[in-house]
Amino acid sequence: MDDGKPTGPKAKWWSRPGAGQGTPPESAEPPVAPEPAESPAPHPGAPAPGQQPADAVPAEPGPVTEPAASGTPAQPPRPLHEPDPYGTPPYGGPGPWAPAPPVQRPVPTPAHGTAVPPPAAAPTGPDAGPPPPASAPAHPAAQPAPDGAGFAPPPHTTQQFPAQQPPVQQPVVPTPAAPQPASQWLQYDPWGAPGASGAPAAPLTHPGGPGRRKGGRGPLVAGAVLLALVSGVIGGGIGSYTERNGGFGSDLIELDQAPKDNGGRAPDSVAGIAASALPSVVTLHVSGAGEQGTGTGFVLDKQGHILTNNHVVDPAGSSGEITITFSSGESARATLVGKDAGYDLAVVKVKGVAGLTPLPLGNSDNVRVGDPVVAIGAPFDLQNTVTSGIISAKERPITAGGERGDGSDVSYVNALQTDAPINPGNSGGPLVDAKARVVGINSAIRAADTGDGPEAGQAGSIGLGFAIPINQGKRVAEELINNGKATHPVIGVNLDLKYNGPGARVAEKNKDDSPTVVPDGPSAKAGIRPGDVITEVDGQKVSGGEELIVKIRAHRPGDELELTIERAGKELTKKLTLGSSEAG
Numbered sequence: 092m093d094d095g096k097p098t099g100p101k102a103k104w105w106s107r108p109g110a111g112q113g114t115p116p117e118s119a120e121p122p123v124a125p126e127p128a129e130s131p132a133p134h135p136g137a138p139a140p141g142q143q144p145a146d147a148v149p150a151e152p153g154p155v156t157e158p159a160a161s162g163t164p165a166q167p168p169r170p171l172h173e174p175d176p177y178g179t180p181p182y183g184g185p186g187p188w189a190p191a192p193p194v195q196r197p198v199p200t201p202a203h204g205t206a207v208p209p210p211a212a213a214p215t216g217p218d219a220g221p222p223p224p225a226s227a228p229a230h231p232a233a234q235p236a237p238d239g240a241g242f243a244p245p246p247h248t249t250q251q252f253p254a255q256q257p258p259v260q261q262p263v264v265p266t267p268a269a270p271q272p273a274s275q276w277l278q279y280d281p282w283g284a285p286g287a288s289g290a291p292a293a294p295l296t297h298p299g300g301p302g303r304r305k306g307g308r309g310p311l312v313a314g315a316v317l318l319a320l321v322s323g324v325i326g327g328g329i330g331s332y333t334e335r336n337g338g339f340g341s342d343l344i345e346l347d348q349a350p351k352d353n354g355g356r357a358p359d360s361v362a363g364i365a366a367s368a369l370p371s372v373v374t375l376h377v378s379g380a381g382e383q384g385t386g387t388g389f390v391l392d393k394q395g396h397i398l399t400n401n402h403v404v405d406p407a408g409s410s411g412e413i414t415i416t417f418s419s420g421e422s423a424r425a426t427l428v429g430k431d432a433g434y435d436l437a438v439v440k441v442k443g444v445a446g447l448t449p450l451p452l453g454n455s456d457n458v459r460v461g462d463p464v465v466a467i468g469a470p471f472d473l474q475n476t477v478t479s480g481i482i483s484a485k486e487r488p489i490t491a492g493g494e495r496g497d498g499s500d501v502s503y504v505n506a507l508q509t510d511a512p513i514n515p516g517n518s519g520g521p522l523v524d525a526k527a528r529v530v531g532i533n534s535a536i537r538a539a540d541t542g543d544g545p546e547a548g549q550a551g552s553i554g555l556g557f558a559i560p561i562n563q564g565k566r567v568a569e570e571l572i573n574n575g576k577a578t579h580p581v582i583g584v585n586l587d588l589k590y591n592g593p594g595a596r597v598a599e600k601n602k603d604d605s606p607t608v609v610p611d612g613p614s615a616k617a618g619i620r621p622g623d624v625i626t627e628v629d630g631q632k633v634s635g636g637e638e639l640i641v642k643i644r645a646h647r648p649g650d651e652l653e654l655t656i657e658r659a660g661k662e663l664t665k666k667l668t669l670g671s672s673e674a675g
Contacts, residue, residue, distance in 0.1 A: 359525045364465045365477045367527040369418045371450035372520060373397060374469040375425070375439070377404055379411020387468035387520030388415075388439070389450045389529065391568060395441040398568050399519030400534055401430045401502070402492065404437045415441050418475055429571030433579055433644070435491060435502035435534055436564060437519075438571045450521060453528030455560035458482055458507060466511040466533055466556070468520030480511030480554075486631075488641035489557050491535045503637065505645035506557040507531045513556035522558045531558025566647060580648045580669040583612020584619065586636040594626040594657065595639040617667035619656065626662075627655035643669065 356362040371390045375397075377383060386403030390396075397415065404427060407413050413425040423441045430437035462482045470476050487508045492500040509522060513533050522531035537555035570577040585607040587598040597614075598607040599621050607621045608614050619625075625633060628642045629652055646652070648671030656663050 358527070361465055361477070361479045364523060364525065364527045365467065368450060368465070368467055368521065368523050369475055369477075371448045372418055372467045372475070374416045374472075374474045375399060375403055375519070376414045376416070377407045377411060379407040382406035385469060385472045385516050386518045387516065387533070389521045390447050391438075391572075392449050393447050395444055395447060396428065396568075396572055397425065397439050397441065398532065398564065399437055399439065400532065401432050401435045401437045403519045404430060404439060413439055415439070416474065417444075429575040429577070431567055431571065431577040432492065432500045433502055434563065434567045434577060435504065435559065436532070436567045436571070436577070438568055450523075451526075451528045452561055452565055453524050453526070453530040455507065455530050455562045458485065458524070458530050458560075460484060463525050464509055464511055464530065465523050465527075466509065466513055466517060466520065467523070468513070468517030468533060470512075470514035470516040472516055476517075478512040480509050480556075482507055483510050483555075484508035486642075486645070487557060488638040489535060490637055490641075502534075503641045503644050504534065504557065504559050505563070505641045506535070507560055509556045509558060510554040511556060512552040512554070514552050517556075529561050529564075531561055532564050533558045560645070563645060576673055578648055578671045578673055580643055580646050580650065581613070581672050582619075582643060582652075582654075582667060583609035583614045583670055586639065588636045590624075590636065592624065594624040594633050595636040596624045597621050613667040613670045617654070617665040619654070619665055619667075620658070622658075624657045625654050626657055629653055630655075 356366065358364070358367065373388050373390065375386045375388055377386070384403060384406045386399055388397040388399035388403070391398050404413060407427065413427065414422055415425045416422045421444075423444050425439040425441045428438040428440050460482050463479065464482055465477060465479045467475070467477055485507055487506045489504050489506050491502045491504070494500060507522070507530065509531075511522070513536050517533045518535075520533045521529045522533055524530050533556060535557040536552060537557075539551055539553055567577045585598045585601055587596045590596040597619065601607055608619060625639060627633060628639065631642065633639045633642065643652070646669055648669050650669045652667055652669060654665045654667065656665060
């Protein structure tokens with residue numbers, strides 16, 4: 092890019108423009124021509140002052156003639172060069188129209204960002220000495236050269252000179268020592284020899300690389316690497332220690348924490364109830380006939396009798412295996428004592444186990460809605476699981492089972508409803524009151540959905556759990572332990588389960604034409620006839636045949652009941668004593 096600088100060839104400081112000009116020997120000093128008394132008039136073709144003719148060619152220097160050794164008179168020395176009609180330096184004396192310019196020294200420019208100190212003030216007073224020389228003018232033609240000075244170089248500040256250039260002759264003028272600049276860069280003098288103007292001579296280095304220094308950096312690098320390794324090992328050890336121990340000395344961080352207590356809890360709290368009841372609760376693992384299952388039970392006495400649900404032990408059949416696992420983790424084999432599908436209860440027994448703790452039995456007739464209860468079991472085989480809730484309702488008529496299709500495995504329960512979470516595996520476990528006494532046997536839950544959707548049949552607690560009242564469980568357990576089978580209370584009629592009206596209707600006839608009212612049975616003695624509709628039992632309304640069965644089985648054989656019936660649009664009251672039948 093054109094930046095305004097001359098683009099032609101630059102003149103060398105030791106030669107005049109022109110071809111074939113040689114370099115003057117360093118030992119020869121050009122003679123000085125005598126200065127004319129007055130300046131001649133300019134020639135018509137002469138160049139203007141300060142210029143030289145375009146066709147001027149300097150004469151070739153001749154050889155230096157030695158004086159003869161013989162007696163021949165010495166000839167005057169021949170000048171080294173022919174006289175220069177223009178008197179142009181360096182071969183003639185400087186003419187008045189072409190003064191030699193002084194040497195121009197460019198102002199050193201500091202690197203970007205280097206601070207430049209202000210110039211030192213000139214001393215004043217009688218001892219100040221001569222003033223320093225004035226700075227050179229901007230153009231070389233504005234300053235005359237002293238007499239006898241050599242030809243000055245052109246003011247090309249960008250010109251680089253080879254190391255072989257002869258030094259420029261300057262008149263010696265004593266000057267006071269200038270203060271040294273603060274920066275090494277400011278001492279650089281591109282026009283002077285190394286060491287001139289107080290600048291130290293820089294050592295030579297290879298281009299593109301630093302100079303070599305004695306001693307090298309090998310030991311220093313090795314020491315740095317060793318120090319890094321030692322520091323890493325020490326730092327790692329310190330970090331590991333502080334991570335494990337939380338710090339050093341006063342830097343330890345300690346968080347406030349409650350002191351350890353003795354573990355005691357109020358007996359009526361959930362924790363107190365659980366601590367009291369858990370040692371008496373067991374987990375059952377049953378297998379046989381290609382089936383297996385898990386359930387819960389609790390210890391009834393020190394002889395090793397354990398109460399659970401019938402559907403828990405049913406997979407074992409007559410030759411299956413039943414294993415009992417206690418809350419302590421010990422296991423023992425158990426044998427079946429008796430079971431009853433109508434009540435969904437069963438009793439098993441373990442032998443050779445000492446230190447059994449029976450779980451106290453409460454009275455389910457004393458339970459009130461809203462009383463707190465705790466359910467204990469092994470949902471999904473998670474042993475010793477404790478959940479809590481309340482009694483949500485009483486005397487909920489429910490039926491369970493019926494997989495066989497003939498009704499022989501259907502259980503009828505006048506149940507306690509609770510919202511304590513109960514899940515598969517809780518079956519047969521105890522539902523205890525605030526005094527850790529059993530008030531029910533967990534047996535059934537309402538599933539999340541029983542429809543045909545994607546969640547159909549999924550078992551899980553939705554807060555609707557049902558337990559067999561312990562009063563009924565106690566009676567059935569005693570019969571199973573003593574007799575191996577349980578008895579059911581009956582009224583001696585066959586019911587029409589297809590009847591959709593209010594109450595439970597006595598069937599008109601059976602399929603085998605047998606009487607629907609058992610002769611000499613409790614209903615026959617009370618005056619109940621086929622087609623009568625039983626609407627109440629002891630003042631409680633009955634909505635269907637299954638609910639009537641549930642309410643009857645909530646009693647013992649021999650209990651007296653008062654039935655309200657409808658016959659031909661009339662309401663009648665009948666009293667009867669419950670009979671007994673053995674479960675098949």
